Amino acid sequence: MRRLVSLRSLGVLLAVLAMAFGAACGREGSPGGQPVAGSPVAQNVQVPGSPVFASMQQRGRLILGVKNDQPGLGIQDPTTGQYTGFDIEIGRMVAAGLGFAPEQIEYRVIPSAAREDAISRGDVDLYVGTYTINDSRKQRVGFAGPYFVAGQDLLVRADDQSITGPQTLQGKRVCSATGSTPIQRVREQNLTQNVVEFQNYSQCVDALRGGQVDAVTTDNAILQGYAAQTPDQLRVVGQTFSEEPYGIGMNRDDVALRNKVNDLLQQAENDGTWTRLYNETLGRSGTPAPQPPPIERY
Ligand code: GLU
Numbered sequence: 001m002r003r004l005v006s007l008r009s010l011g012v013l014l015a016v017l018a019m020a021f022g023a024a025c026g027r028e029g030s031p032g033g034q035p036v037a038g039s040p041v042a043q044n045v046q047v048p049g050s051p052v053f054a055s056m057q058q059r060g061r062l063i064l065g066v067k068n069d070q071p072g073l074g075i076q077d078p079t080t081g082q083y084t085g086f087d088i089e090i091g092r093m094v095a096a097g098l099g100f101a102p103e104q105i106e107y108r109v110i111p112s113a114a115r116e117d118a119i120s121r122g123d124v125d126l127y128v129g130t131y132t133i134n135d136s137r138k139q140r141v142g143f144a145g146p147y148f149v150a151g152q153d154l155l156v157r158a159d160d161q162s163i164t165g166p167q168t169l170q171g172k173r174v175c176s177a178t179g180s181t182p183i184q185r186v187r188e189q190n191l192t193q194n195v196v197e198f199q200n201y202s203q204c205v206d207a208l209r210g211g212q213v214d215a216v217t218t219d220n221a222i223l224q225g226y227a228a229q230t231p232d233q234l235r236v237v238g239q240t241f242s243e244e245p246y247g248i249g250m251n252r253d254d255v256a257l258r259n260k261v262n263d264l265l266q267q268a269e270n271d272g273t274w275t276r277l278y279n280e281t282l283g284r285s286g287t288p289a290p291q292p293p294p295i296e297r298y
Contacts, residue, residue, distance in 0.1 A: 036089050036280045038102055039273060045099035050256035053098065056125050062100040064091045065110040065124035065249070069202035071225035072282045074129050076107075083107055086221075086281040087246075090147055090265075091128040093273060094248065097264035111199040113179025116140040119249050126261070127249035130219055132181045133296075142254060143247030144261035146293045147274070150219035151240025152182045155208065155226060158235045163215055165239040166191050172214040175204035182218045185242060201226070209233065219244050221282060228285050245293065262295050269295070 047053040056062050066088060068076040074087040095105050110118045115131060118124050119141045130150070133143040156163045163172060166189070175196040176183035186195055196213050198204055204216040205226045216223065220240055227234045248261055268274045269292040278289045 036084070036092075036277060039093045039096040039268075041096045041101045042099045045097075047098070047256050047260045050254050050260065052122075052125050052251050052254045052257050053260070055122075056098070056100070061104050061106050062095050062098065063106045063108055063123070063125045064095065065115065065118055065127035065129060066091065066107050067111075067129040067200075068107075068109045069200050070130060070222050071229060072285060073221060073225060075225075076109075084281065086148070086278060087128045087130060089277040089281055090248070090268075091126065093268055093277065094126065094128075094261055094264050097267070098260070111179070112177045113199065115179070115249060119251065122251070125250065130222055130244075131247055131249050132219075132244040133247035134181065137249075138252070138298075140252060141249045142252045142258045143249060144258050145247035145265060145295060146245035147248065147265050147269075148221070148246040149290075149293050150221040150244040150246065152185060152217060152242040152244065153220035153223050153240050154237040155205070155216040155223040155234055156214065156237060157208065158231070158233055160214065163237060165237060166241045169215065173212070174215045174217055175207055175213040176217050177201050177204070180218060181242070181244060186217060205234070224282075224285055224287070245296075259297070262297055266295050 066083065067074040068083070070085065073085040074083065075085050076083050092102055092105065095102070108124050110124065110127065110129070115127055116137060119127055133146055137143070154163060154166070162168065169192040171194070172192050173194045173196055174186055174192050175198065176186060178197045178199055183195065183197055186192065196204070196207065201216060201218055201222055204213065207213045208216050220236060223236045227236050250257055250261070268277070274292045275289045283289055
């Protein structure tokens with residue numbers, strides 16, 4: 001009997017050690033975190049007729065607008081300062097195609113609500129951060145792409161069975177980011193009267209964990225990254241209710257730059273680079289690479 005007990009406690013000890021070791025090495029299947037081999041930096045690039053490209057060249061740096069709190073897509077490691085994620089890799093690939101090495105990229109964090117202002121003022125040259133292409137935004141900024149298509153979904157506490165889709169949100173406290181298409185849809189479709197908004201989705205996720213809200217709504221790709229951090233606490237409902245085609249935002253009138261960035265996206269989709277970047281970032285959470293979306297030139 002005593003022997004049995006000690007064997008069992010040995011088993012428990014081993015399990016605890018294995019978990020601690022697993023945690024130290026990063027949770028298996030959680031997206032991002034690994035450096036991704038870069039694309040070759042193009043030489044002697046010219047983009048005739050692009051004022052934004054001319055100013056990047058003169059500066060010797062490309063200012064890239066990003067998010068820094070969206071795991072799998074765009075996240076900054078607080079210790080190393082390194083950015084990782086699919087959006088970041090798409091940005092680096094485009095930068096390389098324009099002749100800018102990774103160390104010539106200056107990252108600027110811009111929340112959803114400030115994107116159109118930041119781009120139209122010229123605070124950033126390009127913006128890559130879960131940025132849905134739509135007609136109202138096209139009045140103020142230009143979009144290359146789409147380079148990915150997400151869909152609006154819901155993140156809930158893992159033990160909450162009451163929320164199963166957008167029609168089950170009445171009376172619930174729902175959090176999203178200011179200036180985003182998901183918060184706009186919740187209001188337009190009157191999915192709940194109780195909307196809580198923050199600048200960043202990670203603040204919504206904290207509120208969900210703390211019990212101040214019942215659901216976070218935004219693109220499934222973003223929510224999956226948060227759920228993967230603590231799968232025992234958070235769960236994505238998995239019923240998407242919109243299409244969110246992600247574009248690379250830039251100056252609205254710089255058509256030459258838009259065409260060039262579309263060429264680079266097209267090439268990456270054709271030669272397998274797109275799939276490699278997906279597999280090394282978002283794909284780590286277990287979702288196989290989809291077909292890359294067709295580029296829409298306008
Ligand atoms: N893709 C949506 C949007 O552009 C939600 C994600 C975000 O806010 O970045 O509004």
